[in-house]
Amino acid sequence: RKEVEQDPGPFNVPEGATVAFNCTYSNSASQSFFWYRQDCRKEPKLLMSVYSSGNEDGRFTAQLNRASQYISLLIRDSKLSDSATYLCVVRVNTGGFKTIFGAGTRLFVKA
Amino acid sequence: EADIYQTPRYLVIGTGKKITLECSQTMGHDKMYWYQQDPGMELHLIHYSYGVNSTEKGDLSSESTVSRIRTEHFPLTLESARPSHTSQYLCASSEPRIETQYFGPGTRLLVL
Numbered sequence: 001r002k003e004v005e006q007d008p009g010p011f012n013v014p015e016g017a018t019v020a021f022n023c024t025y026s027n028s029a030s031q032s033f034f035w036y037r038q039d040c041r042k043e044p045k046l047l048m049s050v051y052s053s054g055n056e057d058g059r060f061t062a063q064l065n066r067a068s069q070y071i072s073l074l075i076r077d078s079k080l081s082d083s084a085t086y087l088c089v090v091r092v093n094t095g096g097f098k099t100i101f102g103a104g105t106r107l108f109v110k111a
Numbered sequence: 112e113a114d115i116y117q118t119p120r121y122l123v124i125g126t127g128k129k130i131t132l133e134c135s136q137t138m139g140h141d142k143m144y145w146y147q148q149d150p151g152m153e154l155h156l157i158h159y160s161y162g163v164n165s166t167e168k169g170d171l172s173s174e175s176t177v178s179r180i181r182t183e184h185f186p187l188t189l190e191s192a193r194p195s196h197t198s199q200y201l202c203a204s205s206e207p208r209i210e211t212q213y214f215g216p217g218t219r220l221l222v223l
Contacts, residue, residue, distance in 0.1 A: 042217075044212075046211050046213075099205075101153060101154045
């Protein structure tokens with residue numbers, strides 16, 4: 001079983017739709033959580049950190065559920081430019097810290 | 112934008128050649144990483160460094176080697192390139208406690 005699991009998608013949604021991605025992690029020593037965005041043939045870039053209380057950045061909302069060991073990303077009012085792969089990233093305390101990237105969920109927003 | 116650079120951006124080379132992929136960052140980050148990523152696939156950590164003179168192997172076995180003589184520079188070397196090395200190589204760096212990783216634009220390597 002992978003330490004960080006995501007639905008690979010692809011999610012095909014129309015412009016204006018609301019779409020949600022989930023990510024589960026297996027290591028209870030996971031301490032920090034992030035969502036990265038990777039455009040086709042580009043490098044990953046930090047989209048947002050995920051805080052225990054949940055956090056919002058414009059149309060993007062991230063939530064963390066430690067009891068169930070999953071994090072989520074909600075995108076409201078999808079834009080064509082939101083089309084990308086969204087990577088769930090978990091930082092685990094293994095004595096030292098280790099950063100684990102999920103395989104990503106692909107999103108296609110269509111006009 | 113992150114101040115992390117990779118050269119070359121694209122490289123096509125014949126089997127058996129020695130290649131070095133360059134990675135530099137001007138953010139003063141101690142931690143640096145090399146990832147390998149095939150198209151549409153996940154990132155695989157192949158090397159990382161905690162700072163000068165520190166190098167560690169990552170989760171994915173790789174025939175490449177790295178060095179860290181200066182904080183800002185983390186080159187990756189393949190002594191003898193093979194077609195199986197064809198992939199995208201991404202370099203990243205991070206601040207010590209926040210751990211947000213900043214990625215370079217990547218090097219796309221094609222070994223013929």
